[in-house]
Amino acid sequence: MPGDGESTVDAASASAPRQASMFDACHVGVVLRVVLFVEAVVGVAAMFGAGEAVDWLLRFSLLTGGVLPATLAWLIAACALKSYLGRLPPSPQWLAGMALGALAGLYGCGMLALMGLLQPAPWSASAAAGALLSAMVLAGLFWRAKARTPAATAARLAELQSRIRPHFLFNTLNSAIALVRAEPAQAETVLEDLAELFRSALADPTESVTLGQEIELAQRYLAIEQIRFGERLQVEWSLDAGASQARLPPLLLQPLVENAVKHGVEPSASGAQLKISTQRRGSRVVVKVTNSTPAGVGERGNGLALANVRERLLLLHDVQAQFRVVFKDGLFQVRLEVPA
Incomplete structure (x- = not known):
């Protein structure tokens, strides 16, 4: 049977709350929401310069061909690196996420350029757009992670009261x-x-x-x-x-x-x-x-x-x-x- 000192250490370590990760992009629900959000932004962007519905549909399809694979690549990278990124301080986490977004933007632009759909290829604009969209996605994931910890704590207190x-x-x-x-x-x-x-x-x-x-x-x-x-x-x-x-x-x-x-x-x-x-x-x-x-x-x-x-x-x-x-x-x- 462990001594009192050991029990105290165990209890102290157990009392440390587990923080939710801002990069927890492995859930199906998160993936669906991020994809729908990015596609909504693409749909609005495609309205600029589109005179008719057919023009808008063509623009939307063109942009989706590059944006969707880039978005999925960002989500896969965030999911794979969440343990490492979660250990970084807050500011580097945001910078790392936006850097991944810029790389994803370049990846999507490169795919469209290779297919000859973008001439000339807007590399700088694609990287900036990727970084901006990733920052918006990170903001949503940040509030989701922030909501998880107090909700878990409140739920635990409610359980204690009920139990x-x-x-x-x-x-x-x-x-x-x-x-x-x-x-x-x-x-x-x-x-x-x-x-x-x-x-x-x-x-x-x-x-x-x-x-x-x-x-x-x-x-x-x-x-x-x-x-x-x-x-x-x-x-x-x-x-x-x-x-x-x-x-x-x-x-x-x-x-x-x-x-x-x-x-x-x-x-x-x-x-x-x-x-x-x-x-x-x-x-x-x-x-x-x-x-x-x-x-x-x-x-x-x-x-x-x-x-x-x-x-x-x-x-x-x-x-x-x-x-x-x-x-x-x-x-x-x-x-x-x-x-x-």
């Missing part, structure tokens, strides 16, 4: 106290599960964890709640081992399970059924949390918690993530879909 609820803590401790004399081993297990949940809630707010880790935490939480509700809580697991390495924001699954217990089991005298399933479908992983609801109870839930989960999921996976809530025939289901 360590006083009544949950008191109920768990009361359950453990009641078991101390009759079932000391079970009481010890309950306290170990509670300690693990607290440790995870207070751990390093890293960008992502595996689905397998989230499943393990959810199992610990439900083991605690099983002591309190007994047969009223009926849990069914349907887990695909091939889905366990999918990445999720930390403490994403447990609040969904807690919502299911709160709105499905607690209000029902006869209890409720809770099912957690994971399934890998090609390059995608589908996670479902489904619970039955008491008769006569409509769709309800912690809207803030669900909105928090949705936002954190989109921050991590952008357009590659899907989040859907369905209430039908007395069943409330939250469905997540993320890259495998």
Whole structure:
């Protein structure tokens, strides 16, 4: 067992927040937005000097033939070099990004010149245009990166408020106290599960964890709640081992399970059924949390918690993530879909 000094060092290192990279251009959503933005600028630029729609279309096609490959080249370079560029001070990061943009502009101009579509080739103007467009793209990526860090911090604080609820803590401790004399081993297990949940809630707010880790935490939480509700809580697991390495924001699954217990089991005298399933479908992983609801109870839930989960999921996976809530025939289901 590590000494107090080692634990202090680990806790101190874990508390250091992980900064989002301004050059995080590897996400599909970022690529799509950058390409659409550049193409919009090209479309406006093609309007100058175009008398008719046909002229505009020809100009737009000509410019796209050089600008699109240059844009993709910039995105590939930014993605490949993001670790190195992310370690630079802020000003050199901007200069490096604009330099890559200038090179990309020269690359696009060179392609059009080789095809004989630009005579004479405007090398200086292409480099300047590439640097200017890259600066505008970097500004968008900068604000995106800036939004990720405080959003992750705020999400973590919201999770702490949701996770360590006083009544949950008191109920768990009361359950453990009641078991101390009759079932000391079970009481010890309950306290170990509670300690693990607290440790995870207070751990390093890293960008992502595996689905397998989230499943393990959810199992610990439900083991605690099983002591309190007994047969009223009926849990069914349907887990695909091939889905366990999918990445999720930390403490994403447990609040969904807690919502299911709160709105499905607690209000029902006869209890409720809770099912957690994971399934890998090609390059995608589908996670479902489904619970039955008491008769006569409509769709309800912690809207803030669900909105928090949705936002954190989109921050991590952008357009590659899907989040859907369905209430039908007395069943409330939250469905997540993320890259495998």
